[in-house]
Amino acid sequence: MRKHQFFSLTDILEQVKLEQCTQDDFCLYGNDEGDLALDSLYLVSDYPDVVDDKDVYPVEVVERNLNLVYYGEQLIDVLIVALDEKPGASPHDLVDALNYYNWNDTFMPFA
Known part of the structure; x- marks a missing residue:
């Protein structure tokens, strides 16, 4: 998954399917x-770091x-279960x- 960019959820789902649900080293951030x-934009970025038991989010x-x-x-x-x-x-x-x-x-x- 390409990071540090905004994507629609539609594009994110398509990318996850293309990568066959194997890369999970990202987080989605949004408003x-x-x-x-599906049509909302989300930033794909890194996981927050944990410093002194607190989440420190990426600068962006x-x-x-x-x-x-x-x-x-x-x-x-x-997505895998679904x-x-x-x-x-x-x-x-x-x-x-x-x-x-x-x-x-x-x-x-789904049943």
Whole structure:
């Protein structure tokens, strides 16, 4: 995943699919505090560092006053489970699965 750039969630999902859900060393940051949206832009950047038990976010995140939206590892896990349960999942299905996980801290059942 290319870092330090803004991408739409549609583009991020497509990139994750192309990389076959293997690279999870990134985080998504954005202005959104609610549900993720396919057409919203998110900054792909590094994980925050932990200093004295506090998260220290990348400079570009702090300068733009962005919020942590998703850890790459969690995003990949949610997408793997969703695609395993529903191999033909649409981008809308995947966003629903990501939002469901955010609100319920569990994977969305597709059955």
